[in-house]
Amino acid sequence: xxxxxxxxxLAFRDEVRGFFEKAYTPELRARMRSNHKEGxxxxxxxxxxxxxxxxxxxxxxxxTGWTATQKYIYETERSLAGVPNVIPFGLVMVANVIMxxxxxxxKEYFLPRILKSEDWWCQGYSxxxxxxDLASLKTKAERDGDDFIxxxxxxxxxxxxxxxxxxxxxRTDNSGKKQEGITFILIDMKSEGIKVNPIISIDNxxxxxxxxxxxxxxxxxxxxxxxxxxxTVAKALLAHERTGIAGVADVKRxxxxxxxxxxxxxxxxxRLLDDPGFQQRLADIEVELMALExxxxxxxxxxxxxxxxxxxxxxxxxxxxELQQATQEMLMEIAAYYQGVLPVDLDPDALGHEFATDxxxxxxxxxxxxIYGGSNEVxxxxxxxxxxGLE
Amino acid sequence: MNFDFSEEQQMVRDSIARFVQDDYDWDTRxxxxxxxxxxxxxxxxxxxxxxxxxIPFAEEHGGFGGNIVDLSVVMEELGKGLVVEPFFPTVVxxxxxxxxAGSEAQRAEWLPRIIGGEVLGAFAYVERQSRFALHDCQTTxxxxxxxxxxxxxxxxxxxxxxxxxxxxxxxxSGEQSDRDGLSLLMVDANAPGxxxxxxxxxxxxxxxxxTFSDVALSADxxxxxxxxxxxxxxxxxxxxxxxxxAEAVGIMAVLNAKTLEYTKTREQFGTAIGSYQxxxxxxxxxxxxYEQSKSLLFKAxxxxxxxxxxxxxxxxxxxxxxxxxxxxxxxxxxxxxGGMGMTDELDIGHYAKRLMMINTTFGDGTYHxxxxxxxxxxx
Numbered sequence: 001x002x003x004x005x006x007x008x009x010l011a012f013r014d015e016v017r018g019f020f021e022k023a024y025t026p027e028l029r030a031r032m033r034s035n036h037k038e039g040x041x042x043x044x045x046x047x048x049x050x051x052x053x054x055x056x057x058x059x060x061x062x063x064t065g066w067t068a069t070q071k072y073i074y075e076t077e078r079s080l081a082g083v084p085n086v087i088p089f090g091l092v093m094v095a096n097v098i099m100x101x102x103x104x105x106x107k108e109y110f111l112p113r114i115l116k117s118e119d120w121w122c123q124g125y126s127x128x129x130x131x132x133d134l135a136s137l138k139t140k141a142e143r144d145g146d147d148f149i150x151x152x153x154x155x156x157x158x159x160x161x162x163x164x165x166x167x168x169x170x171r172t173d174n175s176g177k178k179q180e181g182i183t184f185i186l187i188d189m190k191s192e193g194i195k196v197n198p199i200i201s202i203d204n205x206x207x208x209x210x211x212x213x214x215x216x217x218x219x220x221x222x223x224x225x226x227x228x229x230x231x232t233v234a235k236a237l238l239a240h241e242r243t244g245i246a247g248v249a250d251v252k253r254x255x256x257x258x259x260x261x262x263x264x265x266x267x268x269x270x271r272l273l274d275d276p277g278f279q280q281r282l283a284d285i286e287v288e289l290m291a292l293e294x295x296x297x298x299x300x301x302x303x304x305x306x307x308x309x310x311x312x313x314x315x316x317x318x319x320x321x322e323l324q325q326a327t328q329e330m331l332m333e334i335a336a337y338y339q340g341v342l343p344v345d346l347d348p349d350a351l352g353h354e355f356a357t358d359x360x361x362x363x364x365x366x367x368x369x370x371i372y373g374g375s376n377e378v379x380x381x382x383x384x385x386x387x388x389g390l391e
Numbered sequence: 392m393n394f395d396f397s398e399e400q401q402m403v404r405d406s407i408a409r410f411v412q413d414d415y416d417w418d419t420r421x422x423x424x425x426x427x428x429x430x431x432x433x434x435x436x437x438x439x440x441x442x443x444x445x446i447p448f449a450e451e452h453g454g455f456g457g458n459i460v461d462l463s464v465v466m467e468e469l470g471k472g473l474v475v476e477p478f479f480p481t482v483v484x485x486x487x488x489x490x491x492a493g494s495e496a497q498r499a500e501w502l503p504r505i506i507g508g509e510v511l512g513a514f515a516y517v518e519r520q521s522r523f524a525l526h527d528c529q530t531t532x533x534x535x536x537x538x539x540x541x542x543x544x545x546x547x548x549x550x551x552x553x554x555x556x557x558x559x560x561x562x563x564s565g566e567q568s569d570r571d572g573l574s575l576l577m578v579d580a581n582a583p584g585x586x587x588x589x590x591x592x593x594x595x596x597x598x599x600x601x602t603f604s605d606v607a608l609s610a611d612x613x614x615x616x617x618x619x620x621x622x623x624x625x626x627x628x629x630x631x632x633x634x635x636x637a638e639a640v641g642i643m644a645v646l647n648a649k650t651l652e653y654t655k656t657r658e659q660f661g662t663a664i665g666s667y668q669x670x671x672x673x674x675x676x677x678x679x680x681y682e683q684s685k686s687l688l689f690k691a692x693x694x695x696x697x698x699x700x701x702x703x704x705x706x707x708x709x710x711x712x713x714x715x716x717x718x719x720x721x722x723x724x725x726x727x728x729g730g731m732g733m734t735d736e737l738d739i740g741h742y743a744k745r746l747m748m749i750n751t752t753f754g755d756g757t758y759h760x761x762x763x764x765x766x767x768x769x770x
Contacts, residue, residue, distance in 0.1 A: 202740035268524035
C-alpha cells in the first residue's frame with residue numbers, strides 16, 4: 001500500500017503544470033465563456049497537438065499510455081489550474097464504445113476524427129417517456145435494405161445544437177424483453193428528417209435539446225456491436241460516464257475557491273471563513289471528499305488493467321455529485337444577495353461579486369448531476385442489485 | 392389554544408387564491424416578468440382596490456388595521472402564485488418603515504398613498520460590503536443647512552427599478568460599523584444625483600444598484616429619530632422575516648403538491664414512480680419538512696402578535712428552518728421531476744429560485760443560526 005510519487009511522477013507533474021499554465025491562456029478562458037463551442041474546440045485541438053487529449057485511450061488508438069498514477073496527476077493538475085474537462089460525448093463516451101465494440105472500419109474512420117475534435121458528438125439515450133427506465137425506449141429503427149429508418153424522439157440531448165453526430169439507442173425489435181431488441185447506432189446529424197428543438201434549462205442557458213427523428217435513413221454499417229445487443233453496450237458506456245462524474249479534482253478546486261472567496265467576504269466585521277458554522281459545513285465536505293478521493297483511487301487501481309468499470313462506479317457517481325452540489329450550495333451562500341443576479345451586459349464588478357454569476361450557473365445546472373447519467377436513485381438500485389445482491 | 396384563521400382572514404386568503412387561479416396563471420406571470428417593467432401596474436391597482444395593500448396599516452390612515460397573522464396570510468397566498476408585483480418591498484419594507492418611524496404628518500402623507508396603490512416604494516439598505524450586517528453602512532447623510540446631503544451606494548435594492556420613492560439607510564454620524572448614528576431618509580427616486588442601474592434577479596424581481604451623489608434633502612426627509620434608525624429597522628425586519636417565511640411556506644406547499652402529483656402520474660418501469668417505497672419515504676420527509684416549517688411560523692406569529700419583543704429567538708429559528716427545509720423541498724422537487732425539473736419552462740425551478748432569494752434576504756440560515764446561538768445560549 002503506497003501512493004508516494006516517484007521522481008518520474010514528480011517530473012511529470014511539473015510538466016503537466018507547466019503546460020496548463022502556458023497553454024490555457026486567459027484569452028482561451030474568456031472564449032470558453034463567450035463562445036463555448038469554439039473555445040472548447042480550440043482547447044481540445046491544443047490538447048491533441050500535445051498528445052494529451054485522450055488520457056484514457058490505449059496508446060494504439062492515440063491515447064497517452066499513461067500509468068494510473070499519471071492519469072491521476074494529470075486530472076488533479078487540470079482541475080487545480082481551473083481547466084475544464086474535455087467534452088465527453090465523443091472523446092470519453094462513444095470512443096470507448098467504438099474501441100470495445102466497433103468494426104475496424106468504424107475505428108479507422110471515427111477514432112482519428114474524435115481525437116482531432118473534427119466531429120462534435122451528442123448522446124441520444126433518454127426519451128420523453130423513458131428516463132430512469134431507459135430500456136423502455138421506443139425510438140424505432142426499421143430495416144430497409146442496407147439501411148435503418150429511424151422514427152422517434154430523444155430528449156435532454158446536451159449540445160445537440162452543435163453536434164455533427166449522435167450516438168443513439170434505438171429499438172430494432174419489440175418481441176422479447178425490453179432490454180432485448182435495443183441497438184446502438186451512430187447517426188449523422190445532417191441526415192434528412194432530424195429536427196433539434198432547444199430546451200432552456202433553469203440556469204437560463206441553452207445546452208439541452210429534444211431531437212426528433214422522422215424517417216431518418218441510416219446505413220446499417222453504423223450499428224456498433226451486434227444488432228439487438230445495444231443494451232450491453234449502453235450499460236458499459238453508462239459505467240464510464242459514472243466514473244468521470246465523480247469529479248473529485250473539481251470538487252477539490254471548488255473547496256479552494258470557497259476558501260478564497262469566503263476569506264474576502266465579511267459579515268459584521270468577521271470574515272465569513274472564520275464563522276464556526278461555515279467552517280463546520282466546509283469541514284464536513286472536505287472530510288467526505290478526502291475519503292472519496294481514495295474510493296476513486298481504489299476503483300482506478302482495480303481497473304488499471306483496462307476494460308470497463310463495474311457497478312461499484314455507481315458509488316463514485318452518487319458521492320461525487322452530492323459533494324459537487326454541496327460545494328455549489330456553499331458558493332451561492334457566500335454570494336448572498338448577488339446569487340440571484342442574472343447576467344447583464346455590464347462589468348461583473350459593477351454589479352457586485354465577480355464569482356456570483358459562475359456560482360449561480362453551476363449551482364442551477366448542477367441540479368442535473370444527480371439526474372443525468374442514470375439518476376442517483378437508479379445508481380442506488382444498481383448497487384442494491386449488483387453489488388449487494390438484493391432483488 | 393386556537394390555530395384557526397378568522398373569517399376575515401379566510402376571505403382575504405380566498406380572494407388572493409382566486410386572483411392567482413383566474414388572473415395569474417403561469418403564462419400570464421411569465422409575460423409580466425418578461426415585460427419592460429417586469430410588473431403589471433394594472434395588477435397593482437387591482438391589489439389596491441381589493442384592499443390587500445391596506446392590510447398592515449392602521450385604520451386612521453385608511454388601513455385594514457391587520458396584525459401579523461393577516462399579513463402572513465397575504466404573503467403565503469402571493470407566494471403560491473409567485474406574484475412578482477412588489478408587495479413585499481412596497482408594503483412590508485417601505486410601508487413598514489413609514490408606519491414605524493414616520494411622524495404623524497409623514498404617515499398621513501405616505502400611508503394612504505401606499506394603500507391606494509399610488510406609490511411604489513423600496514428600502515435601500517444593502518451595500519457591497521455589508522452582507523447581512525445592516526449597520527455596516529458607508530452611505531452618509533451630512534447635515535447641510537436645514538437639510539441633508541446624501542452620498543453613497545446601495546445595491547440589490549428590491550423594486551429599485553420601479554420604485555418612485557426610496558427609504559435610504561444612511562449614516563448621519565459615527566464610524567462605518569457603529570450601531571448608532573444611522574438614519575432613515577425619504578428620497579425621491581428621480582431626484583437629481585440619484586442614479587439607478589437596474590437588472591433582473593433569477594426570481595423575476597427587478598432590482599437596482601443605486602448611487603447617491605450629493606443628493607440634497609430637506610429636513611422633513613428624515614424619517615424618525617436622527618441617528619436612531621437601527622432599532623426601528625430591526626423591528627421592521629422581524630416583521631419582514633415572518634412575512635417572508637409565510638411566503639416560503641406557501642411556496643413549499645405548492646412544490647410538495649406538484650411533486651406529489653407528478654410522482655402519481657409519471658410512469659417508469661411500468662408503474663407510477665410514486666409507488667416506489669424509496670420515493671414515498673422521501674415525499675414523507677418533504678411533507679414533514681413543510682409541516683415543521685408551518686408550525687414554527689405559527690409559533691412566531693403567536694409570539695409576535697402577543698409582543699414582538701418576545702419573538703426574537705423564534706424569528707432566528709424560523710429563518711434557519713425555512714432555509715434548511717426550503718432547500719430540502721425544492722431540491723427534492725427538482726430531483727423527482729427529473730429532466731423536466733431542470734427546464735425553465737416548468738414552474739418548479741422558478742419556485743426554487745424564489746425560495747433561494749427568500750433564504751438570503753435579511754440573512755441566510757448560517758447567519759441566523761449564529762444569531763440564534765447568541766440569543767438562546769446567552770443564559
